[in-house]
Amino acid sequence: MASLVINHGAAGARIAGELREAILTGEYAPGARIRQEDIADRHGASRVPVREALRMLEAEGLVTLVANTGAWVSRVSLAECQEMYQIRERIEPLLLRYNLPLLDAAAVDELERLAVLMESSELDEFIALDRAFHLSCYDRAETTVLGATVLQLWNRTHSYRRAYMRIARTDPDRSVHHEHHLIVSAIRRQDVDEAERVLAGHIRRTRLELTRHPDIFE
Amino acid sequence: MASLVINHGAAGARIAGELREAILTGEYAPGARIRQEDIADRHGASRVPVREALRMLEAEGLVTLVANTGAWVSRVSLAECQEMYQIRERIEPLLLRYNLPLLDAAAVDELERLAVLMESSELDEFIALDRAFHLSCYDRAETTVLGATVLQLWNRTHSYRRAYMRIARTDPDRSVHHEHHLIVSAIRRQDVDEAERVLAGHIRRTRLELTRHPDIFE
DNA sequence: TACTCGATGATTGCATCCAATTCAAGAGAA
DNA sequence: TTCTCTTGAATTGGATGCAATCATCGAGTA
Structure with missing residues (x-):
């Protein structure tokens, strides 16, 4: 049975990649709020892989997560x-x-x-x-x-x-x-x-x- | 209403912390397979925060993830x-x-x-x-x-x-x-x-x- | 024997749903 | 006015369930 998704098991990585690009191009500036549902809609995915993507970008230092509160593009002092x-x-x-x-x-x-x-x-x-x-x-x-x-x-x-x-x-x-x-x-x-x-x-x-x-x- | 969990919104980080400790103490050796459900059961959580923890440890280089396949403690050449x-x-x-x-x-x-x-x-x-x-x-x-x-x-x-x-x-x-x-x-x-x-x-x-x-x- | 090819069980990936939390706005009292 | 408390909408966190995928094993064939 062919799947609807081309690459199953890589949604998080794909979203992280595009978000990273958006941050680097300046589409998302430092300090900008990132809402899970926005990103999810934009990529036609649910919030689950978005959260994975955010964790990855957090580890790279590009995104700052605060529990129960939200995600922002990291500021640098x-x-x-x-x-x-x-x-x-x-x-x-x-x-x-x-x-x-x-x-x-x-x-x-x-x-x-x-x-x-x-x-x-x-x-x-x-x-x-x-x-x-x-x-x-x-x-x-x-x-x-x-x-x-x-x-x-x-x-x-x-x-x-x-x-x-x-x-x-x-x-x-x-x-x-x-x-x-x-x-x-x-x-x-x-x-x-x-x-x-x-x-x-x-x-x-x-x-x-x-x-x-x-x-x-x- | 008091919640059953002490710290809501930190399950992933908590699990990552304990898993990191387990890897450092050698309880999980390089190359060892890490099954999501094992970790979830061991921490009384579902697989969702476990996957977040794995993403964090992957970013730290302690864990290697392969899509649709699984997670292993990273080997180092x-x-x-x-x-x-x-x-x-x-x-x-x-x-x-x-x-x-x-x-x-x-x-x-x-x-x-x-x-x-x-x-x-x-x-x-x-x-x-x-x-x-x-x-x-x-x-x-x-x-x-x-x-x-x-x-x-x-x-x-x-x-x-x-x-x-x-x-x-x-x-x-x-x-x-x-x-x-x-x-x-x-x-x-x-x-x-x-x-x-x-x-x-x-x-x-x-x-x-x-x-x-x-x-x-x- | 060695090799290919399906089936089946185990495991991961993701969508959906509900609970927990935060934030903001407004009511009420000092 | 100003402070506090409450209420509710918006948002995030996590559990569950199903789909997709992989690994294993055995049957069949050369």
């Missing part, structure tokens, strides 16, 4: 954001180290293309390209924990990166692009230590920039 | 374990940096007591003391992401730490204790850089030790 950037500063170089030997000439060319595109793009397009640039550095090695952890950190701070750009674009920061090209260069030369150093500095500088706009965090 | 130790090597020093200023003389005395006790303990007691020692270094600062991440890494590798000790205790390793005392000393002097360095080396050495017993991982 300045202190928490700094924490996450400091963690990234220490583990992304390690992740890059895992990937470096697997990034061939074609991959590096693509990275350079993204870096160049970024120089003449703005706001949402820049955000997307920057994310693509960095995550492309990490998509070769089959790490389990490390890759997932880094991706979560990117996701949890994504909304605030956009909020930051909206404010800080008045003084366009050239050194970001310079650092991107330094990273590309180090990867092309397969210089692991230099790549780690530049990447750590890149994240560190971004973190310090954030401190200058504490107003973004509510 | 040697490569994954190495990854986790490398991450710890990079972020635990940072977490220690957060906590160092908050560790007063009394706290350091307690740490030293644990370090001494460990020298004349074995197996399960050593595991417990070692965990208490390190986690006590981290329980002062109110970090959100960093503390949770480190705790998860400890939990995910806990079973294997026990398995390792059961095998490797034939050649008791004195340098572990030496390093513990170096850490205590650095904390007492509030020497952040030295504390970071010693801790990173301590974790790194443990990771390299693990490589010598790949048979632990299935």
Whole structure:
């Protein structure tokens, strides 16, 4: 007997995926209330898989659940954001180290293309390209924990990166692009230590920039 | 009207907590099947909150879920374990940096007591003391992401730490204790850089030790 | 023997229903 | 007015039941 649902046993994961996307695109902003029945209707499912999805997103830090009360898109404080950037500063170089030997000439060319595109793009397009640039550095090695952890950190701070750009674009920061090209260069030369150093500095500088706009965090 | 349940709206979290404990104590070993109805009966609940608990533990990496099939206590491969130790090597020093200023003389005395006790303990007691020692270094600062991440890494590798000790205790390793005392000393002097360095080396050495017993991982 | 292919029981996935809780608005008293 | 209490709608939490799926085992065939 053929089932009505294509993929039985994955409703929760599917809903979580689409909700995650909605949060990252900004359709749901930090602090926004998430009602179980809304999501359920929108996905033609009951509230049960929605609750599973919410639990998953809670574990990823994207959603905050309060018992008997409801679910909200997680807010991030300045202190928490700094924490996450400091963690990234220490583990992304390690992740890059895992990937470096697997990034061939074609991959590096693509990275350079993204870096160049970024120089003449703005706001949402820049955000997307920057994310693509960095995550492309990490998509070769089959790490389990490390890759997932880094991706979560990117996701949890994504909304605030956009909020930051909206404010800080008045003084366009050239050194970001310079650092991107330094990273590309180090990867092309397969210089692991230099790549780690530049990447750590890149994240560190971004973190310090954030401190200058504490107003973004509510 | 008084309810029959003390805490409505927390069944999933409560079950997750007890299941997590059961996994850490070894009652459920890596690879063991977890049946929803078993857990439900054992906690006098239905399968709904059990499934929530399983989703939470899955997100923590303690449980592996397969759609339409079941749940198992997560296995960890040697490569994954190495990854986790490398991450710890990079972020635990940072977490220690957060906590160092908050560790007063009394706290350091307690740490030293644990370090001494460990020298004349074995197996399960050593595991417990070692965990208490390190986690006590981290329980002062109110970090959100960093503390949770480190705790998860400890939990995910806990079973294997026990398995390792059961095998490797034939050649008791004195340098572990030496390093513990170096850490205590650095904390007492509030020497952040030295504390970071010693801790990173301590974790790194443990990771390299693990490589010598790949048979632990299935 | 070894292999394929159905049936059957066990287990999970999800929808529905009811209970528990929260929140907000309004009545009543100080 | 302001505070407290009550009431009820809105929402979440959890139990039950049925559908979907998987694993096991045995019959049949090469």
